[in-house]
Amino acid sequence: GENVEQHPSTLSVQEGDSAVIKCTYSDSASNYFPWYKQELGKGPQLIIDIRSNVGEKKDQRIAVTLNKTAKHFSLHITETQPEDSAVYFCAAIATNAGKSTFGDGTTLTVKP
């Protein structure tokens, strides 16, 4: 089955700096890679996703890159703000499967 590893487990940055979270996956059949943000006491919320036919995707301060050959993908947040503080999860999914495999999460703290 799929195995997703996420690093780092915790990340602390100064407001305005960039933050990068990395994930690797094992199943070459995986072709959809969403990123979720989870705030305290709430369910995860999709913030950005990427499909295997794309190498990079941007949405304002958030970007995701995908290297299918190396089986890794990364989340980049620029100009971080205190409200970016949350737990971020990556996931790897095969299109024809119902199962999503999540990383263990990264707790991001943005210090004002």
Place this chain on the structure above:
Amino acid sequence: GAGVSQSPSNKVTEKGKDVELRCDPISGHTALYWYRQSLGQGLEFLIYFQGNSAPDKSGLPSDRFSAERTGGSVSTLTIQRTQQEDSAVYLCASSLKGGANNEQFFGPGTRLTVL
């Protein structure tokens, strides 16, 4: 419109008792997922419904866990003879159609504590 709702939000039970957790997906969403999130851990997949059928039950940790979905809408996750290691947040998500490459919308979760 209304998002995914789950009830109860918190449940405290004694070891050995049965519990039922409920998920109301977004209206019209055909796919429904259950996950378990232990403290400080990622999301552990439990089961996936497409309509009322469950093509993938591979994540259910033991035969004490079962889930059903009726009318293509509400789903119930049942844990029988609860154990302390069952303590976790149980999250439900739904997506518009099947195939995992559709955005999943998560509910707020049910925090289960087994004493």
